[in-house]
Structures are given as structure tokens and as C-alpha cells.
Amino acid sequence: MQNVLNALRVLDEVAARQPVGVSDLARAVELPKSTVQRALLTLREAGWLRQTASGTAGRWVLTTKPLLLGRHASGELGLRDVAVPVMEDLRGRCDETVHLAVPEGGKVVLIERLETSQPVRIILPLGKNLPLHASANGKAVLAASTPEEIERHLTEELPRFTETTVTDADALREELAAIRARGYATNDGEWRTDVSATASAVLGPSGHPVASLSINIPSSRLTSESRAAHAELVREAAERIGAALGGGHGGRPGGTSGGRPGGGHSRRTP
Structure with a gap:
């Protein structure tokens, strides 16, 4: 359940701050960068988020799914x-x-x-x-x-x-x-x-x-x-x-x- 809540918090913050990087997201939701990174990858796999550049350094934005x-x-x-x-x-x-x-x-x-x-x-x-x-x-x-x-x-x-x-x-x-x-x-x-x-x-x-x-x-x-x-x-x-x-x-x-x-x-x- 906590993983789901973390992912939803990350999704909300990306929506409010996009395009945004992992470090800024981690500070905003007050979670470790590793936790935020896992949530981002899960949301990307589900089709809710995408990266603006290739690799882990890319900034994150919403897809059209939300x-x-x-x-x-x-x-x-x-x-x-x-x-x-x-x-x-x-x-x-x-x-x-x-x-x-x-x-x-x-x-x-x-x-x-x-x-x-x-x-x-x-x-x-x-x-x-x-x-x-x-x-x-x-x-x-x-x-x-x-x-x-x-x-x-x-x-x-x-x-x-x-x-x-x-x-x-x-x-x-x-x-x-x-x-x-x-x-x-x-x-x-x-x-x-x-x-x-x-x-x-x-x-x-x-x-x-x-x-x-x-x-x-x-x-x-x-x-x-x-x-x-x-x-x-x-x-x-x-x-x-x-x-x-x-x-x-x-x-x-x-x-x-x-x-x-x-x-x-x-x-x-x-």
C-alpha cells in the first residue's frame, strides 16, 4: 500500500512541476531518490509518465493518459x-x-x-x-x-x-x-x-x-x-x-x- 501511495504522490508532483528531475521530485515529496526513481519507473511502465530525454538524467512529464x-x-x-x-x-x-x-x-x-x-x-x-x-x-x-x-x-x-x-x-x-x-x-x-x-x-x-x-x-x-x-x-x-x-x-x-x-x-x- 505504501508503494502505491508513494507512486501517487510522485504522479501529483510531476503534474504540478513538469518537466521535473528526480532530485527535485525527491525534495518535493520528501522521499529518498531511490524510492522516487522506483515510483517513476513504475509509472512509466504503466503509461502515466515519460522522460523528455533518454537515460536516468531525463526530466519527467505526464503522458496523455491522465x-x-x-x-x-x-x-x-x-x-x-x-x-x-x-x-x-x-x-x-x-x-x-x-x-x-x-x-x-x-x-x-x-x-x-x-x-x-x-x-x-x-x-x-x-x-x-x-x-x-x-x-x-x-x-x-x-x-x-x-x-x-x-x-x-x-x-x-x-x-x-x-x-x-x-x-x-x-x-x-x-x-x-x-x-x-x-x-x-x-x-x-x-x-x-x-x-x-x-x-x-x-x-x-x-x-x-x-x-x-x-x-x-x-x-x-x-x-x-x-x-x-x-x-x-x-x-x-x-x-x-x-x-x-x-x-x-x-x-x-x-x-x-x-x-x-x-x-x-x-x-x-x-
Whole structure:
């Protein structure tokens, strides 16, 4: 039983810190390196983890198996099946990275990503947690939530990630009201300074947000014209997904709100 518990602790820490090496993991879980190494090898054999480089010196990351299991548990496979064709159309119209995220445990979790063809792009790993108050996807979901859920979140600490992160509850209330009115949220370097995004909430049959859809762009490439175009595109795409799921309109007056996408980091590809 202890070996199973150790393996689960290691799995949790890899998910939180990936990519991560054995020494850092051992310090984090307060276990001997030999114990951590055995757990890693067991999890690799079971298909839960993989190494980013060959040999024991490689750093460890999750495979897609935990994400797939989570989708089965929460019904996200159905959401993804509906969303991906819409995301592909959206990416084709804007040629920027498109993210799909779902609310979970006071955050939003990235479950799908379609990348732009442009050499500088936003890269976030699947399974990444994004804060509700400092990401476009998060704000989209939060603005579409019930007043009670919003107030519950606003009573908690709102961590500052960059100089532009909104950490004042009253200021965030005002922004959420604006998101509901216009149907989309924006993020201009509030989680990562080099990332901007525009997002809208996807509403399920109950009228509650089941996901958020975002267009993510390096801040250096964002213009007022592209922001306006992205806002209309992502709002329309989120509404298409919501309608296919039997839900309503994401964030327009009379519905609920749109959101704002999470930050990441820019990467230049060859």
C-alpha cells in the first residue's frame, strides 16, 4: 500500500512541476531518490509518465493518459468531440493558437490546443491550470458563473502574477460585468507578460459555463484591429459549441458571459 501511495504522490508532483528531475521530485515529496526513481519507473511502465530525454538524467512529464482518464470522468470527451471541428475552423480564420479550457477546482484547465502556423506562438501544455482572475479563459468562466460563485471567488486571495494583474475585488467585479455585456474577455499580459488573449464562455444546457474558448497571441503581434476581429470570432465559435451541446449564448445580454484566455509563453520555432 505504501508503494502505491508513494507512486501517487510522485504522479501529483510531476503534474504540478513538469518537466521535473528526480532530485527535485525527491525534495518535493520528501522521499529518498531511490524510492522516487522506483515510483517513476513504475509509472512509466504503466503509461502515466515519460522522460523528455533518454537515460536516468531525463526530466519527467505526464503522458496523455491522465488527461484521457479525466475526460472520461467528467464527460469532456463529448465536449472535445463537439469543440475540435469548431476550433479548427476558428484557427483557420485567425491563424493564431486556439485553446479550450474547462472549469475545475477554482481554476480552468487546458484540455485542447490547436497551434498557429506562425513561427512565434503561444505554447501551453495540456492539463495546465490557469487562474480565474488573471487569464482570459478564467475570466470568461468566472463572468458566466452565478453571483454566488463569483462572490465566493472574490473573497479569496487574488494573487498577482504581473504588474497588470487585477487583484482588487471591486475592479474585478466591474470587469466581469463588462465581459457579460460584450460576450468576451481579454487578457493583456496579466498572467504572463508576453501573452495576450481573447476568450468567450461555452454554456451548457443548464446555462452554466462548461468550458471557455480562447484565441492566444504574443502581445507583440496584437493590434486593436486583430483584437476586435478575434473578439467576434471567438464569441461566435463559443456560441456554436454551446448550441451543439444544447446550451445558450456565451456572454451576451440575456445569456451569460464570455472570457479571457490564459497566458503562456512565446516560442519561436525553426
